[in-house]
Amino acid sequence: MRNSVLLLFVFIFIACSTHPYKSTNKVYKQKVKAYAKEIAALPKENPFSDSALLPQYWVGTTNFNLRKPTFVIIHHTAQNSCDQTLKTFTLPRTSVSAHYVICKSGVLHHMLNDYLRAWHGGVGKWGNQTDINSVSIGIELDNNGFEPFDSLQINSLLSLLDRLKKQYAIPSANFIGHGDIAPTRKNDPNYRFPWKLLAEKGFGLWYDENREPVPANFNHIQALRIIGYDVKDTSAAIQSFKRHFLQDTTKRINDLDKSVLNNLQKKYY
Numbered sequence: 001m002r003n004s005v006l007l008l009f010v011f012i013f014i015a016c017s018t019h020p021y022k023s024t025n026k027v028y029k030q031k032v033k034a035y036a037k038e039i040a041a042l043p044k045e046n047p048f049s050d051s052a053l054l055p056q057y058w059v060g061t062t063n064f065n066l067r068k069p070t071f072v073i074i075h076h077t078a079q080n081s082c083d084q085t086l087k088t089f090t091l092p093r094t095s096v097s098a099h100y101v102i103c104k105s106g107v108l109h110h111m112l113n114d115y116l117r118a119w120h121g122g123v124g125k126w127g128n129q130t131d132i133n134s135v136s137i138g139i140e141l142d143n144n145g146f147e148p149f150d151s152l153q154i155n156s157l158l159s160l161l162d163r164l165k166k167q168y169a170i171p172s173a174n175f176i177g178h179g180d181i182a183p184t185r186k187n188d189p190n191y192r193f194p195w196k197l198l199a200e201k202g203f204g205l206w207y208d209e210n211r212e213p214v215p216a217n218f219n220h221i222q223a224l225r226i227i228g229y230d231v232k233d234t235s236a237a238i239q240s241f242k243r244h245f246l247q248d249t250t251k252r253i254n255d256l257d258k259s260v261l262n263n264l265q266k267k268y269y
């Protein structure tokens with residue numbers, strides 16, 4: 001008995017001392033401490049311009065908490081393994097990160113506290129949101145960009161989304177993909193991603209099977225804008241919409257697309 005306890009301690013010791021990300025976890029802690037210090041400090045300099053009345057002194061309110069994320073952005077990693085992605089997100093020179101990484105096996109890695117800002121969205125726009133990283137949680141799915149998504153991975157994602165939606169009261173419409181917010185630059189998650197299944201579980205919106213006729217004066221660009229797409233490059237926006245809602249990677253709009261768009265836009269009012 002005593003031997004087995006000893007063995008267990010030796011095992012834990014070895015497991016801890018060989019943690020492959022021990023040193024980057026240390027960097028994470030140092031960074032969090034530095035940010036906490038920054039937030040806790042009382043402002044010293046008066047930041048107001050000449051035209052504003054100067055405040056006499058800083059009055060710290062007693063009533064506040066941390067801001068919550070209101071969007072979830074789903075990605076595929078476009079890399080060849082989970083380990084490769086973990087490595088990428090722990091090298092300072094890459095300047096990219098996400099809150100969560102889910103492997104094909106369904107194993108979930110939490111890489112950043114949900115309240116902190118990860119660097120996953122890049123330049124993107126959704127509706128009037130232009131700083132997606134500030135308002136969102138980024139989830140990366142291990143996938144080289146061409147593969148289907150394994151059910152183990154999707155099940156793990158669904159449990160995570162369930163927790164995030166409840167914890168932060170994230171609206172159903174705000175579960176979207178990287179390709180949705182950056183139509184000219186990104187195509188992730190790839191067209192095989194099961195958005196319909198997600199929508200059925202309350203993560204994202206979906207259109208009706210039985211749809212009303214499309215009015216003669218229907219404006220598909222306006223409909224794309226209502227949903228949230230950046231329509232500066234219209235064919236990129238159409239392609240993005242088709243990838244998400246029709247599992248179609250083409251750029252040209254057809255009657256089916258118009259019917260879906262017409263139906264869908266009303267759900268975003």
Ligand SMILES: [Zn+2]
Pocket residue numbers: 074075076120178186188
């Ligand atoms: Zn992405």
